[in-house]
Amino acid sequence: MTTGQRAPARTRLLETADRVLFERGIRDTPVDDLLRQAEVSAATLYTHFGSKDALVAEVLRVRLSDWRGVWDQHIVAADNDLDRLLSVFDALASYRRDQGHPSRWCAFLAAATELPEAPDEISDVLAGDTALLADRLLQLSRPIAGPHAQDLADQVLLAYTGALAGFLRGSPRSPIDVGRRLAHAAAQAHSRD
Amino acid sequence: MTTGQRAPARTRLLETADRVLFERGIRDTPVDDLLRQAEVSAATLYTHFGSKDALVAEVLRVRLSDWRGVWDQHIVAADNDLDRLLSVFDALASYRRDQGHPSRWCAFLAAATELPEAPDEISDVLAGDTALLADRLLQLSRPIAGPHAQDLADQVLLAYTGALAGFLRGSPRSPIDVGRRLAHAAAQAHSRD
DNA sequence: GTCTATAAGCGGATAGAC
DNA sequence: GTCTATCCGCTTATAGAC
Incomplete structure (x- = not known):
């Protein structure tokens, strides 16, 4: 489905930023x-986004949205309470596989580490990711751990x-596998209560 | 035992760097x-260390050495196999408590995140920390998990x-407590093999 | 001899003007 | 879309104080 048409400058910039920023480092x-890699002029960047920080923020928002979607699919596909809870690890593996350029972590x-004094626009995305994780994991923990759901979710x-x-x-070596097994052990411990 | 004597410039610089770098961010x-906070002149920094990177590296080496010492004490103080394995969490809590200025993480x-292209001198310290952790945790896992020690250590x-x-x-909220409980659950799962 | 104060060179990065 | 002003951070040079 390659039309030969070049994507608009804004899109090229977002995709390039997403590919490069988290591999080489934001700072x-x-x-x-x-600009060079996206074949976009400086003026274009500052018209569309206003600053490098704002571009970073937009890239992060897109990532969060994509990540939420991938996780959604894995939750729906799971067919029991335990797998639904652990699906966050499968979704992570899937998310990293799907983007050709896995970020360093x-x-x-x-x-949050590289831009400690960044505008709220940026730190808000980490807060959003954390809220998404905390809320969902709590819901998914209830069927397994009942009154101790918060504990398991943590x-x-x-x-x-x-x-x-990791x-x-x-x-x-394989952080996602190890993390999944670790979470599995925690779930088992809670289902024996 | 405060003598009123001012610590030498090199020491003041190291202590200031350790306090500020990981709170505000290295970059x-x-x-x-x-220089201003340590009340040291620029010339002093560059004669003693040679560069900002070299100063960062030295601060990190001191941290690794201190951390190893704290963990040593907690391993010795533990009186059974499980507590020895989990002592890494108690040591972390102790280490963070002892330095008046807990770093953000x-x-x-x-x-590693802020200086992805840093000289080996800097990345070597993370490698050293990881090697210390991996080696010790493997040793401490053997009495508990036997042939599955590597799995538990991971x-x-x-x-x-x-x-x-976290x-x-x-x-x-309390990452160290949660991490300890998580590791505890993993150890229990392995001791039932 | 160790340290301080001051200043300036120099490369690099953001942002905006043309 | 190019080009440039401006700023900022690291480093070094100079000269002097305790």
Whole structure:
């Protein structure tokens, strides 16, 4: 379905930014490099977004939206309570596989570390991701852990966050698998209550 | 035992850097701010260390050494196999309590994120931390999980890393407690084999 | 001899003007 | 779409104080 038509400048810029920013590092990627790779002029960037920070924020919002969609699908596809809870790990594996350019670890957490004094527009996305995770994991924990659902949800969130940070650390070898097993052990412990 | 004597410039610089770099962010802290806060001249920094990167590297090496010492003490103090394995969490809580200025999350992982193209001198410290964790956790897992020690060690490392990243995410509320319980559940699952 | 104060060079990055 | 003003951060040079 390649039409030969070139995507509009705004789209090219967003896609380039998403591909480069989280591989090379947000701060380490000069705007000029993005412009050159996207074949877009500086004026275009500042008309459409206003600043590098605003571009970063928009890229992050798109990521969050995509991620939510992928997770949605995996929740629907799961056919029992345990698999629904653990589907966050399958969704993560799927999300990383689908984008040809896996980021070094997590775009939201990386932004929080690299841009500690960034405008709220940016930190809000991490907050949104965290809220999404916390809310859903709590719901999905109820059928398994009942009154201890919050406890289980906290543990699964931590295992998920650990899997992401495991990529940054470079250990263990397959962070998503290990995180999933860890969350599984936590769920088992809670279903024996 | 305060003598009124001022610590030497090199020491003041190291202490200031350790306090500020991981609170405000490594890249977001200009050298000038460190100099002003440490009441040290620029010439002193560059004669003692040679560059900002080299100063960062030295601060990280000191941190790794301190952290190893704290963990040592907690391993010795533990009086059974399970507590020895989980002592990494108690050591982390203790380490963070002892430094008056808890960093936002983990200095080594933050450096890896903020300085992706940093000299080996810097990335080596994260590698050293990871090797320390992986080696020790494997040893401490053997008495509990026997042939599955590597599996358990991977999971505890991931829970530990997740606790650190949990501070960055701001959730769950008490990452170290949650991480410890998670590792506990993993150990229990392995001791039932 | 160690440290301070000051200033300036220099590359690089953002942002906006033309 | 190009080009450039402006700023900022790291580093070094100079000269002097304790």
